[in-house]
Amino acid sequence: MPDWGAHLSEMRQRAPLVHNITNYVAMNVMANVLLAAGASPAMVHAVEEAAEFTPLAGALTINIGTPSGPWVAAMEASAQAAQAAGLPWVLDPVAVGATAFRREIGARLLALGPAAIRGNASEILALSGAAAQGKGADSADPVAAAEEAARALACSTGAVVAVTGPVDYVTDGARGWRVANGHPAMPRVTALGCSLTGLVGAFLAGAEDRATATVAALAYFGLAGERAGETAAGPGSFQVALLDALATITPDALTAGARVQAA
Numbered sequence: 001m002p003d004w005g006a007h008l009s010e011m012r013q014r015a016p017l018v019h020n021i022t023n024y025v026a027m028n029v030m031a032n033v034l035l036a037a038g039a040s041p042a043m044v045h046a047v048e049e050a051a052e053f054t055p056l057a058g059a060l061t062i063n064i065g066t067p068s069g070p071w072v073a074a075m076e077a078s079a080q081a082a083q084a085a086g087l088p089w090v091l092d093p094v095a096v097g098a099t100a101f102r103r104e105i106g107a108r109l110l111a112l113g114p115a116a117i118r119g120n121a122s123e124i125l126a127l128s129g130a131a132a133q134g135k136g137a138d139s140a141d142p143v144a145a146a147e148e149a150a151r152a153l154a155c156s157t158g159a160v161v162a163v164t165g166p167v168d169y170v171t172d173g174a175r176g177w178r179v180a181n182g183h184p185a186m187p188r189v190t191a192l193g194c195s196l197t198g199l200v201g202a203f204l205a206g207a208e209d210r211a212t213a214t215v216a217a218l219a220y221f222g223l224a225g226e227r228a229g230e231t232a233a234g235p236g237s238f239q240v241a242l243l244d245a246l247a248t249i250t251p252d253a254l255t256a257g258a259r260v261q262a263a
């Protein structure tokens with residue numbers, strides 16, 4: 001098994017600038033998650049500047065949670081800029097199965113070569129063209145039901161695909177892992193999936209093996225959730241404790257606490 005903590009150590013040494021085009025809900029919590037982890041977030045979505053900004057960063061993340069025409073234009077321009085610069089970019093297909101608009105955006109972004117795709121089971125199913133039962137931004141499908149779709153998506157796009165839920169599944173089409181870290185309070189705080197997508201971007205910046213870097217990001221976030229769950233009194237204090245845990249988890253603690261199995 002790879003040394004998961006080494007990925008955290010490398011990310012902190014690089015302290016990458018991560019360019020995020022995310023949704024209105026996630027902006028603040030996602031930026032705080034990236035700062036707590038040791039990366040530098042920048043939320044830059046105006047079509048007038050997004051593509052110019054992208055090459056300044058170590059990675060780009062694109063989240064379709066609250067889309068509108070001009071934002072989608074910025075997403076496509078930045079994804080193209082990332083492709084041209086050889087930078088990894090991560091797609092978060094929030095509620096992609098809910099409307100025709102989102103399905104079209106998802107398909108257009110998929111064609112622009114994401115290095116990784118991170119979504120819940122309903123989103124990964126919908127993005128792959130399979131039937132999904134998503135409830136808005138929340139999943140209504142089990143992770144296991146999306147594993148085949150994830151492998152197909154990885155093979156057809158070349159991206160690492162991460163399906164999150166109680167036990168996460170990650171695949172690059174050839175290899176697969178299950179990540180059991182996490183806490184049941186996590187889906188009760190908004191934008192934690194979006195924030196995790198930002199962390200995947202941070203771990204991918206400069207990484208040699210994008211699949212194991214993605215697994216490490218998921219294990220790290222899940223472990224922070226476990227730590228936060230030890231002290232939190234409810235969703236509010238959980239969010240605060242999660243930031244503290246992200247800042248205090250060491251690479252050695254991640255190596256010891258990661259509950260990852262090859263799948």
Ligand SMILES: Nc1ncnc2c1ncn2[C@@H]1O[C@H](COP(=O)(O)OP(=O)(O)O)[C@@H](O)[C@H]1O
Pocket residue numbers: 119120121137138139164165166167168181182183184185186187191192193194196218221222
């Ligand atoms: N029931 C659960 N138990 C433990 N961890 C969970 C659970 N549901 C989600 N998580 C964790 O919450 C984080 C966000 O995942 P998820 O809720 O699937 O994303 P989204 O918010 O995009 O739907 C991931 O780290 C995932 O492992």
Ligand SMILES: Cc1ncsc1CCOP(=O)(O)O
Pocket residue numbers: 023025026065066094137189190191192193194195
């Ligand atoms: C509630 C909501 N509505 C549109 S985007 C969004 C945030 C979704 O965040 P996450 O996918 O991390 O739960």
Ligand SMILES: [Mg+2]
Pocket residue numbers: 092094119120137193194
């Ligand atoms: Mg989400």
